[in-house]
Amino acid sequence: MKIIAFEVRSDEMADFEIMNNSNNFEITYYKEYLCQKNLSLLNGYDGIAFLGESKINHEILDAIAKAGIGVIATRTIGYDHIDIEYAKELGIKVCNSSYGPEGVADFTVMLMLLSLRHYKKALWLGQVNDYSLQGLEGREMKDLTIGIMGTGRIGQAVLKNLSGFGARLLAYDIHQNETAKIYATYVDLEQFYQECDIISLHMPYLKSTHHLINDQTISKMKDGIIIINCARGQLCNTESLIRGIENKKIGALGLDVVEGEEGIYHQDMRTDIIKNKNMAYLRQFPNVVMTQHLAFYTDAAVSSMVQLSLNGLWACYNDLDWDNELTKDL
Incomplete structure (x- = not known):
């Protein structure tokens, strides 16, 4: 199977080469993202692999179909850079990748601790040889209520990580999860906003979750709320976050x-x-x-993203069932 891969980073090459040396693949690599300027490169290939900078819109999908390519894969979990519905109309199969939730979950807890312990301010002071403690008094997790919004694989992993800190854990999701219930108590959204000292976002970006964190929802939260986002930037209205920081409604x-x-x-x-x-x-x-959107970025995740995306291309190309196909009828 001949594959053209875009946005290939140096850290991915070892895993690409492992796959390229198998009997299944012949891979050509490009550092640039797929766009209108390089559509002529697509001719002669069976599948395409790319990352999030490649915006797979109507124009790009039309060119993919014209080149006779029927399968494409993003080496990311998120797929809001792809017009899935139009791909289905054209008969192009699309799959995404996956990786273990532990890397993002660990990073999430780190951001909580950095926020609670005023790390950025301490770092700034230390850089000018100010080693005083003024303004650096932190809080302990055992005294806090921490809320996880979105209890999929990553949300569950965050809850598991937090279970050892002794905090009271709350959860919100329209689909409750039995594993999450081991660690947290599900509550309605109003109670969630009112009682949490820290809120961490772990849901996908959809029309229904656009600017979920906004002036109105922030006003319902505790004074000094800490908000963590390792999911998607569009979940938060940035201007609302700025206003919350400026008026001290948001603590960090x-x-x-x-x-x-x-x-x-x-x-x-x-x-x-x-x-x-x-x-x-x-x-x-x-x-x-x-x-800089690096919570996912571990050696294990990079390997998984490359290998699963290519295996997904192979499966879809050969009309095999593949869990990560985004265009199949459920």
Whole structure:
């Protein structure tokens, strides 16, 4: 099977080569993302693999179909960069990848601890040789109520991680999960907002979850609420987060994702102007920790993302059932 792979990073090459040396694949690699400018590269291939910078819209899908390619795969869990419904109309099979939830779950707890212990402020002070303790008094998890919004695989892993800290754990999800109930108590959304000291987001980005965290929902939360987002930036209205920080309703933010991060995160922007003004403004607060969408980024996750996406292409190409196919009828 001849595959063309876009957005290939150096850290992925070892796993790509393992797959390329098998009998199933002949892979061509490109560092750039798939876009209108390089559609001519598609001719002669059976499948395409890509990451999130490739926006698989109507125009790109039409070109894929014209090239006679019937299977594509994103090496990510999220797939909001792909028009799934239009792909189905064209008869193009789409699959995503997967990886263990532990990496994101560990990172989530780290952001909670960094927020609780004023790490960013302590780091800034230390860099100018100010080793005083003023303004650095933290809180202990055992005294807090922590809420997990979205109890899928990652949300469950976060709950498991937190179970050893002695915190009171609450959960909210429209679909309750028996494993999550081992660690947390499900409550309605109003109680969830009112009682949590920390809220961590772990749901997918859908029309129904767009700007779930906004002025209205923040107003229902405790004063000094800590909000953690390792899911999708679009779950939060960034302007609402800024207002919450400025009026001290929000005590701290731990954000691995932010609305409008596309074209900025995972790029070297040292000599460029950051055009996302809200993002640039938000990151300067001492109680806001922002990382460049790297919670997923572990050696185990990279291997899984490459191997599962390619295996998904193979399965879909050969009309085999594949759990991660996004276009099959349920």
